[in-house]
Amino acid sequence: MSTTSSSTSQDQSRAFHARIDDALHNDQMRTNFRRALTGIMAHRAKQFPDDAQLQALRDQARAVRANSLVRQPELLEQLERKLTENGIQVHWAENPQQANSIIRGILQAAGAKTVVKGKSMVSEETELNHDLEQHGIEVIESDLGEYIIQLAEEPPSHIVAPAIHKNRRDVAELFKRFHPEIPYTEDINELTNSAREILRHRFATADAGISGVNFAVAETGTLCLVENEGNGRLSTTAPRIHIAITGIEKVVEKLADVPPLLEILTKSATGQPITTYFNMISRPRQPGELDGPEAVHLVLLDNGRSRIRVDAELLDTLRCIRCGACINHCPVYVQLGGHAYGTVYPGPIGLALEPQRIGLDKVGTLTSACTMCGACGEVCPVRIPLPKLINRLRAEAVDGHPGQAGLPGHGSLRKSTEATTWKLWRLLYSRPGLYRLFAASATRLRALTPSKLGGWTRYRSTPKPAPRSLRELAKKEGFGND
């Protein structure tokens, strides 16, 4: 292990713990999260009254996604072909820099100065807004939640509800600051209407629209976009240019694959049987048509996905349809909120995906923020075994066989003190004779048990060994060995 990686790993751990500390001391924010997530979980549960049906739908959704991943290379080729036939221009980006420069290039070539954006987590991966603003292009987020955090200059704290950490008073304060012309209100409907008014004007005047994609259908060359506010539809139809950006794993084989995914996505994400808007984009404006963009582009971003795909176990990560259900049900996320993770994707999917995408040496410590309770895996609509993946990443992070190929940062979190502790544990627990001696002394010397056990005793009393171990009691009570 090189000194650089060890100092990086210490830094990331220290920084993570500092963010955790901040989050745990922010009572208002924790209350906001608890309230919001309790509501979302109840909404989701209501959508699935019949467990057998839910499980069948999960099987179906999982199969669709798994099949798409297996056939991904050919499906992507087909997608490109179909989109091109439809008049949509396809661009490939290996990394965030490439994606941003492609988008910037399109905008600059068209002389575009202002952009309205629909929600896109992939554009968060590439930090697109920042890049465009640096180059003098103004970006307005048109999703209400995204708009709020753009005003607050904060990153999203949740992949579906980016401003979930804010309560209505926070939002009212932001509007007061940035839109003093609007009368102060804490009424959510009034705030939403005000935002609509503000944004409507932007849609009408923007030079280009940028959006994400939920499913890209190879068979027909169709880009599907799921949303609730109509901002996605406006961003993709009102301006003269539409640029969609998405990860390469979003491709699915055929139109018939979409309904089960859509159904389980909206039910799992927000507890809605269907969202208010579902857009299927298949071509730019045709001669004689009155509206729609003149040019449509799709940027397909890899950003580590191809590397993840070749690992038979980690591949499952890519089935994700970004519903956020795992996040909503995570008992750690509800305590911390999204910003503490410090990555684009928080919560269980973040723990599983980000270290693979960015490297264990950079963000591998995230995997410690999990009790392995399994709540995430239980709700994931495409049955991603999230705890298993997190466990696998923990193992990779501390693996002592550096020769083995693996993820970036493989073995970088191995600390010799910890490794030694486990070696001693192993010695003790794999030699029955030695263990018996240990058990006998631990119970007899229980008075000497240290009264302070690190973080454990900050919140709990000290556990003390019993006066006699079970193995001694069992013998005494006549429970035989064999």
Added chain:
Amino acid sequence: MKKPDSVYYFATCLVDLMYPDAGLAGMELLRREGVRVLFPQDQTCCGQPAFNSGYRDDALAVARAQLACFERDIPVVVPSGSCGGMIRTHWPELFAGQPDEAKALAIAARTYELTEFLVDVLDIRLDDLGEPVRIAIHTSCSARREMGVADRIESLVGQLGNVEVLTQERKPECCGFGGTFAVKQADISGAMVKDKTDALRATGASVVISQDCGCLMNIGGAFEKQGNGPQTQHVAEFLWERTKR
């Protein structure tokens, strides 16, 4: 499965040292049903702590040391959802491709969590001799999600006429133990167990029972530190105390 003559009892490291009374109570319950309970003296730990920390080689070495203890083709009963889950779900993963994989798989396939075994295999009938009491049940996450046996504790307690079960808010939520998580992420764990203990205390129950001693050490330890709260007890001990003659 028909009722076996004998079973192995895999106590788990935590029960052996910290909760032997709970372990013994589980064995007494089994014995009362006419089952011979074998306690292999060489058993230690299922390997879970190291496995969940990513130290798979060490986990494997310790898990491997258990194989010789449970060779006969009889059920292995474990008074813990998480250790039962480790054996049943994760041993197959841990031993994959190892020379002793077949042995590990065989043990995994005949491993039962204690309440699961009492209900599903022994179809135990309980006669409540205890005083009226109001309790809350904390279902361990492994029992609930990994082993799918969380409802067995409810059905056992349901047989006890003098026991009223109160339901805490957010019952399925994790208590924040998570093994080494409680040490590595002590403050998150502390926040979680605070929420859990608040919810349990608010029920007004005088006893909290669970299938897992890890959860009990966490929840019970927090009640003790906070200076008030229900008593905590493993389900086996609770059942045995109320039904022994």
